[in-house]
Amino acid sequence: MSSLSRGCAVAWRVCCHLPLDGQGGTRMSSVLIRDVANFVGQEVTIRGWLYNKTDKGRLQFLMVRDGSGLIQAVAFNKALPAEAFQAAQVVTQESSLIVTGTVQQEPRAPGGYELALSNVEIVQLAQDYPITPKEHGIDFLMDNRHLWLRSRVQWAVLRVRAAVVRAIRDYLDNQGFLLVDCPILTPSACEGTTTLFETEYFGEKAYLTQSGQLYNEATIMAFGRTYCFGPAFRAEKSKTRRHLIEFWMVEPEMAYAGLEECLRVEEELLSYVVMRVLESCKEELQILERDTTKLEQIVPPFPRISYNDVLQLLKEAGEELAWGEDFGAPHEVAIAARYDKPVFVHRYPAKCKAFYMAADPENPELSLSADLLAPEGYGEIIGGGERIASLELLEARIAEHQLPREAYEWYLDLRRYGSVPHSGFGLGIERTVTYLCGIHHIRETIAFPRTLGRMYP
RNA sequence: UCCUCGGUAGCUCAAUGGUAGAGCGACCGGCUGUUAACCGGUUGGUUGUUGGUUCGAGUCCAGCCCGAGGAGCCA
Numbered sequence: 147m148s149s150l151s152r153g154c155a156v157a158w159r160v161c162c163h164l165p166l167d168g169q170g171g172t173r174m175s176s177v178l179i180r181d182v183a184n185f186v187g188q189e190v191t192i193r194g195w196l197y198n199k200t201d202k203g204r205l206q207f208l209m210v211r212d213g214s215g216l217i218q219a220v221a222f223n224k225a226l227p228a229e230a231f232q233a234a235q236v237v238t239q240e241s242s243l244i245v246t247g248t249v250q251q252e253p254r255a256p257g258g259y260e261l262a263l264s265n266v267e268i269v270q271l272a273q274d275y276p277i278t279p280k281e282h283g284i285d286f287l288m289d290n291r292h293l294w295l296r297s298r299v300q301w302a303v304l305r306v307r308a309a310v311v312r313a314i315r316d317y318l319d320n321q322g323f324l325l326v327d328c329p330i331l332t333p334s335a336c337e338g339t340t341t342l343f344e345t346e347y348f349g350e351k352a353y354l355t356q357s358g359q360l361y362n363e364a365t366i367m368a369f370g371r372t373y374c375f376g377p378a379f380r381a382e383k384s385k386t387r388r389h390l391i392e393f394w395m396v397e398p399e400m401a402y403a404g405l406e407e408c409l410r411v412e413e414e415l416l417s418y419v420v421m422r423v424l425e426s427c428k429e430e431l432q433i434l435e436r437d438t439t440k441l442e443q444i445v446p447p448f449p450r451i452s453y454n455d456v457l458q459l460l461k462e463a464g465e466e467l468a469w470g471e472d473f474g475a476p477h478e479v480a481i482a483a484r485y486d487k488p489v490f491v492h493r494y495p496a497k498c499k500a501f502y503m504a505a506d507p508e509n510p511e512l513s514l515s516a517d518l519l520a521p522e523g524y525g526e527i528i529g530g531g532e533r534i535a536s537l538e539l540l541e542a543r544i545a546e547h548q549l550p551r552e553a554y555e556w557y558l559d560l561r562r563y564g565s566v567p568h569s570g571f572g573l574g575i576e577r578t579v580t581y582l583c584g585i586h587h588i589r590e591t592i593a594f595p596r597t598l599g600r601m602y603p
Numbered sequence: 604u605c606c607u608c609g610g611u612a613g614c615u616c617a618a619u620g621g622u623a624g625a626g627c628g629a630c631c632g633g634c635u636g637u638u639a640a641c642c643g644g645u646u647g648g649u650u651g652u653u654g655g656u657u658c659g660a661g662u663c664c665a666g667c668c669c670g671a672g673g674a675g676c677c678a
């Protein structure tokens with residue numbers, strides 16, 4: 147970046163704001179903490195909240211955050227008007243405040259810069275902020291999720307999430323996929339098996355979507371390559387650190403694409419996302435203490451292993467599984483542990499997978515499906531494969547699964563009018579973010595998680 | 604749905620069936636380089652809930668409620 151464009155970027159962020167008293171007479175300019183390195187030696191104003199404070203008597207250390215970062219501000223009693231120093235003395239954790247001071251390089255300060263204060267103005271004095279800088283249990287933190295979001299680790303995780311979403315959309319947009327979002331209220335089960343949230347649609351039953359998959363199959367016949375990006379709802383009573391009741395999923399779908407092409411897009415997409423996060427979230431990953439050397443290895447191609455070979459592998463590992471059984475969490479961990487990269491497990495038995503999965507021409511008992519298992523035991527982050535293109539086969543599968551044929555007439559139309567081989571997959575945003583952040587539980591990767599038995603706040 | 608663990612001060616946790624405590628927070632005081640500061644003091648309780656056993660229950664028993672971890676299912 148040239149010094150000129152750098153200067154412009156900084157100037158762009160120096161903006162004017164009216165004071166909160168609404169009187170509008172005086173105007174203040176302020177800078178973001180993330181930009182303070184560009185203002186060494188200059189006096190700046192920062193508008194934010196008090197993250198923590200160390201009271202040393204005539205010396206006050208104020209840790210100030212503004213949403214863009216964290217900086218230590220130091221108040222010496224002789225350097226400030228008496229009123230301002232008193233404000234620094236009485237200000238409490240998470241009070242909102244506006245501070246003015248000179249930016250200095252200071253090795254003793256976290257982050258390397260600090261603000262030598264000349265003024266402190268309290269906007270609102272917070273009383274008894276519940277989340278102290280000590281240990282807290284998860285129940286308490288979840289009850290206070292609306293406040294917990296202010297803490298550093300949560301700040302980092304949600305910023306990584308935003309970077310992941312941005313990277314996914316950039317990749318797909320640049321690869322010729324068109325964003326076509328799918329409905330959230332649906333007339334019936336997309337896959338017919340898992341439990342759905344039921345609601346009411348002017349006297350008719352309606353369900354919250356669990357996947358946009360079937361609608362994507364319609365939109366690719368109009369646009370070639372599409373993806374939908376939105377929430378999905380599963381009313382299953384899943385109670386593990388890998389499950390949310392409401393989660394976000396990106397589902398790309400491609401016309402004229404077989405399983406192999408699908409896998410290539412999956413590995414390229416995930417590698418691109420990892421690369422972008424490594425590039426744009428250095429500070430966040432550092433806060434999360436993520437071992438980035440493991441993420442740097444995530445480049446195509448990813449290893450591929452068939453279901454049948456996995457069974458053999460599990461047998462050798464003493465975890466024998468009958469053919470046709472799906473893997474449990476311990477199996478997934480055992481499989482992923484053998485690789486440094488995410489691994490594709492492909493060609494599951496047809497009966498393990500959804501009714502629309504294409505059959506393997508070499509063995510009709512198998513489906514042209516693949517799941518992507520993340521390393522380090524983070525589990526399945528992508529599920530996908532090739533869909534059935536034949537009308538007759540799809541009709542047979544719908545009957546086998548005892549699905550209501552009328553509800554699928556439009557879906558069958560896609561096979562009557564210009565059917566083509568096509569493939570697609572769904573990537574779980576929160577599981578991907580959990581893995582990239584290296585954190586323990588999926589509930590921290592969404593601002594307000596919906597988990598089994600918890601809908602507050 | 605099943606299995607396991609838990610519920611005591613605002614928070615994190617102690618407490619042989621025998622007077623319910625500590626640290627942190629908050630409040631008051633002290634300190635010009637703190638990094639979850641430190642030092643002194645003050646404050647703080649319907650022990651999840653209902654019933655039972657007992658001279659006596661935070662502690663033992665039963666039911667219920669809530670939470671956590673895991674399984675199954677899935678992304």
